[in-house]
Amino acid sequence: MPSFTEKDISAALQMVADGVSVNKAAEAYGINRSTLQGRIKGSTTPREAQKPRQKLSDVQERRLRDWILVQADLGCPVSHQQVREFASKIAVRNGFPEGVGKNWLQGFLSRNEDIKTLKGKRLDSERYHGASAELIKAFFMLLMMPAIRIVKQKNRYNVDEVGMIEGIGMNGLFLGHRDKKSVIIRQPRSRAWITILECISATGKVLRPTVIFKGKTVQQQHFPEDLDFLDDWEFSCSEKGWTSNKLALIWLRKVFIPSTQPEKKNEPRLLILDGHGSHMTEEFLWECYDNNIYLLFLPPHSSHVLQPLDVAIFGPLKRAYRRLLLDFASVADDSHIGKITFLYTYDKARREAITKSNAIAGFKATGLWPVNLAKVLMNPMVTETPSPAVTANSPAKEQDSSLLKTPRSSIQLRRALEHIPASTTQDPTVRLLFRKIGSQLDCHNFEIEKQNREITILQRENEENRPKRRKKVVYNGNAEFAKIPAIKKAREHMWRTLQPERTANRVKKLKLDDLCTQFHLNIH
Numbered sequence: 001m002p003s004f005t006e007k008d009i010s011a012a013l014q015m016v017a018d019g020v021s022v023n024k025a026a027e028a029y030g031i032n033r034s035t036l037q038g039r040i041k042g043s044t045t046p047r048e049a050q051k052p053r054q055k056l057s058d059v060q061e062r063r064l065r066d067w068i069l070v071q072a073d074l075g076c077p078v079s080h081q082q083v084r085e086f087a088s089k090i091a092v093r094n095g096f097p098e099g100v101g102k103n104w105l106q107g108f109l110s111r112n113e114d115i116k117t118l119k120g121k122r123l124d125s126e127r128y129h130g131a132s133a134e135l136i137k138a139f140f141m142l143l144m145m146p147a148i149r150i151v152k153q154k155n156r157y158n159v160d161e162v163g164m165i166e167g168i169g170m171n172g173l174f175l176g177h178r179d180k181k182s183v184i185i186r187q188p189r190s191r192a193w194i195t196i197l198e199c200i201s202a203t204g205k206v207l208r209p210t211v212i213f214k215g216k217t218v219q220q221q222h223f224p225e226d227l228d229f230l231d232d233w234e235f236s237c238s239e240k241g242w243t244s245n246k247l248a249l250i251w252l253r254k255v256f257i258p259s260t261q262p263e264k265k266n267e268p269r270l271l272i273l274d275g276h277g278s279h280m281t282e283e284f285l286w287e288c289y290d291n292n293i294y295l296l297f298l299p300p301h302s303s304h305v306l307q308p309l310d311v312a313i314f315g316p317l318k319r320a321y322r323r324l325l326l327d328f329a330s331v332a333d334d335s336h337i338g339k340i341t342f343l344y345t346y347d348k349a350r351r352e353a354i355t356k357s358n359a360i361a362g363f364k365a366t367g368l369w370p371v372n373l374a375k376v377l378m379n380p381m382v383t384e385t386p387s388p389a390v391t392a393n394s395p396a397k398e399q400d401s402s403l404l405k406t407p408r409s410s411i412q413l414r415r416a417l418e419h420i421p422a423s424t425t426q427d428p429t430v431r432l433l434f435r436k437i438g439s440q441l442d443c444h445n446f447e448i449e450k451q452n453r454e455i456t457i458l459q460r461e462n463e464e465n466r467p468k469r470r471k472k473v474v475y476n477g478n479a480e481f482a483k484i485p486a487i488k489k490a491r492e493h494m495w496r497t498l499q500p501e502r503t504a505n506r507v508k509k510l511k512l513d514d515l516c517t518q519f520h521l522n523i524h
Contacts (some may be wrong), residue, residue, distance in 0.1 A: 004031045012036055055100055057089040063186060064090070065112045067289050068148045072118075076295050080105055080117070086289060115442030128481050131306075132383045135299045139306065140373045142296060150269040151294070153369055155262055157207075158272045158362070161243050161308045164321060165192065193241040197251055198309060202369035204356030207259050210234040210251050210481065213339065214241030220341040220490040227484050229347055234481040245281050252287050254481060262356040269293045272368065274303060305379050313354055320349035384466065 008029040013036070015025040026036045056064070064086065068078055078086070087108070088099030109115055142148065152438040213222065215237045223230070234255060238244050271288070274341060275297045278430045288295055303310040367375040378383065 002493055004029055009036065009039060012038060014401070032047060033372070055094060055096045055104070056087060057094075060090055060094075061108065061111065064108075064289075065115060066147070068115060070145065070294060071285075073145055073147075074142050074296050075295065076297055077118075078283075078285060082285060083108070085282055086286055089286065089290075090251060131299075131302045131381055133377055133381075136302065136376055136382060137373065139299055139302075140367070140371070140376075143368070143371050147268070148270060150331050151268050153268045154201060154203045154205070155260070155267060156202040156363070156369055157199055157256070157260060157270065158201075158274070158308045158368070159197065160274060160303070160307060160314075161165060161195050161197050162309075162314050162317065163242075164194050164196065164318075164342070192339075195238075195242055195311045196257075196340075197243065198313070198354065199256060200309060200313065200354070200359035200362065201260070202360070202363040204355070204359040205260075206354050206359060208232045208234065210236065210255060211343075211348070212238045212241060212243060212249075214239070214245060218487070220487055221344075223487050225339045227488060231484050232342065233484070235487075236481050244254070245284075249283050249287065250481060251279065252284060257287070257291050257293075266292065270296060272298065273299065273308070274307070293438065297342075305376060305381050306366050306368070308359065308366050311360030312358045313366050315491070316358065317349055317353035320352045321345060358485060375503060 008031060012025040012029045012031055015034075016022055016026065019029075022036055023033060026029075026033045064083070068083065070105070071078055084100060084105055087104060091099050110116070146304070193214055195212040197212070199207040211233060213235070216239070218235050218237055236247055236250070238247060241281075256271070260271065269292065270292055285295075287293075298306050311452065325341075328341060328345065363369040363377070364372075367373055
């Protein structure tokens, strides 16, 4: 490999242009005389010569570079593996089905010197209070980045999930007998957990909701007879009723991207969200990159001051939902509530709370649009300084005894070494030994997690293969979410199968036809 760079050749060519001899210019920058002479005569650079075989065009590489830098600044850096996978997907589109080679990343980094490999430093979400003035100021610096500032108001969105229970738990002030200390509230018995994904824009646009039931499949009996008010809703299930990696990706592809297409295709979009793990998968990041969507993650524990949905939407939404459920429980003969009543109640509460004016107010109150740092810093819930650095699972008094604990990862090993005098660890051999020990610990942890993941997958596959008793909703696999037409179809099939009168008539007719056949009678 040559020891000189293109910058060295450019400088040597400038020396020759200034009257210095070719030999002296080549010697000054350590360049072969023949190479420099060839450039003077017009030979192409190695990069120009390789362009016909380049799997990503210069434009594609520049866009990938810019996206990498912006995501790094936003606190969502992409790894080597993710960049390779992104590049391979682009290469496949360019007609190279094998993707990029194993050395492509090295060449990409050499062609883009403003990108370099850095050590990832995670911020423990329990270590610092997200609503501190210091972290909020740092967050607003991200909003002032050139790539983010050009995003139009109508292309700025906030998404979050809100959890509801079919029943209700509510403490408050009620009227009753003066000689009693408390009053019993009659409430629905059901406590099943349901998650709803909601998304709003800075201009007040409200995207259709995605409802996630707890379970394995969407069941037709979950829905009321009148389905018209649910026509544009999306439905799915997960094991615990929470958002999963798969559901987050499906929501991005099937709801957010098609529902928020800008007027001009090349206009960027900004999606503001919390740091949930389901938003950090390679597939999720790729879809955002491929559709010119920037992800901006809120600081940990800051949603109560920085997230529009939390500040202006979810509070009124939950209050309306509880009020409507209490009204139902106070008049219903049977206080059992299920998914049918939940859907009716949530729809009414949603119409009250998730409005255009509330969405705009949420962005304004959080200072996200118009961008206004002072608005947030005036919030009484913003603290002046971060909370003391204490890990989530260990009390502060245990910090001093960290040396007594066996390190379980390279990170814990490095933390333990910080308590050892520097003179002890200055020996290169000692440092190499600790690096190898840390590497082995990490490899061991990786294998454990890998095996745990395989066990989890096998358990889920086993659960999925168990026979199901109820009638599930059959829908197009490519659509991913269950839609109301599929639910209607499942219901119609069930009623055709189960209606007793129709079934009895069919059996009666079959018996009559059989008798007529035996005696050669024509009754038609």
